[in-house]
Amino acid sequence: MTPEDKLKPDGTASDPWNLCTMQQVEEVKCIVRVIPIWLACAVYYLAITLQMTYPVFQALQSDRRLGSGGFKIPGATYVVFLMSGMTVFIIFYDRVLVPSLRRVTWLDNGITLLQRIGSGIFFALLSLLVSGFVEERRRAIALTKPTLGIEPRAGEISAMSAMWLIPQLVLAGIAEAFAAVGQMEFYYKQFPENMKSFAGSIFYVGAGVSSYLASFLISTVHKTTEHSRSGNWLAEDLNKGKLDYFYFMLTGLMFVNMVYFLLMAKFYRYKVTNDEANSVIKTNEEETKENQQQDKSYV
DSSP states (O other): OOTTOOBOTTSOBSSTTTOOOHHHHHHHHHHHHHHHHHHHHHHHHHHHHHHTTHHHHHHHTSBOEETTTTEEOOGGGGGHHHHHHHHHHHHHIIIIIHHHHHHHHOOTTSSOHHHHHHHHHHHHHHHHHHHHHHHHHHHHHHHHSOOOOBOTTSOBOOSSBGGGGHHHHHHHHHHHHHHHHHHHHHHHHHSOGGGHHHHHHHHHHHHHHHHHHHHHHHHHHHHHHTTSTTOOTTOSSGGGSOHHHHHHHHHHHHHHHHHHHHHHHHHOOOOOOHHHHHHHHHHHHHHHHHHHHHHHHHO
8 A cells, every 4th residue: 555545434445445454365376377277177078068069960970770670879969978988987986086196196175176177188189189080980981981861951961870979079078077177176265265266267268268178169160161172071061071170170179278278287285274274284283292391392
């Protein structure tokens, strides 16, 4: 506070843009420290957003028959494999992986929160890479082997089983089990008590930003490749498009994002919680008492 600053009768600053409380300063510092991690997580969620969309179109132009009874799995329901993979892996992570890692790292959670988010980004990258190879195979079979008919408003149906889409969706589910849960815990622990609502909302803001980024990328690829020699990568008929190129492009983007995240995580410093601060104080007090006792014994 300087002589130029003025206060209201109730003790608050007359110009809050020039004079702030220490609490406001600490809150801004928390936000600034988290923003680089949040940006990487927003780009990560791009993979999940697209895995909830394009596998549906891939399934519609694949063999969705289940058994010999003629039943076809609806294309939109293949997203359930992402949810199932996430649910099963969360149980495996909490019951098996964390206790095993705890014996090695001596951490209560097995690994740090940033390591958990980084693992999610890695599995998202694997999911996109597998998606590219699966789509490449699906289109090759559709163009070189007999098809199973025509899907309305799409194109010829490839003889490749739609079950080949499950690995990429399961990998995306594992990525969510790592990154999504890790993000929520990370935000809640890194923000003070009076910012818990902000910590809960920043995750969904990142998901929203990712959706806008996905729309921007799709429209950009449409405009860029529409009149190219290879044709529109994201044509309505996937057999005429190059969806695998799009997946590989996203894989490269996710790799750059993972490198960026690793750099940001390396220089990040966790906020000390109250429990950790109390344990440090107790440890210091115990050391002081031990030193005092040693001094007395020497005397």
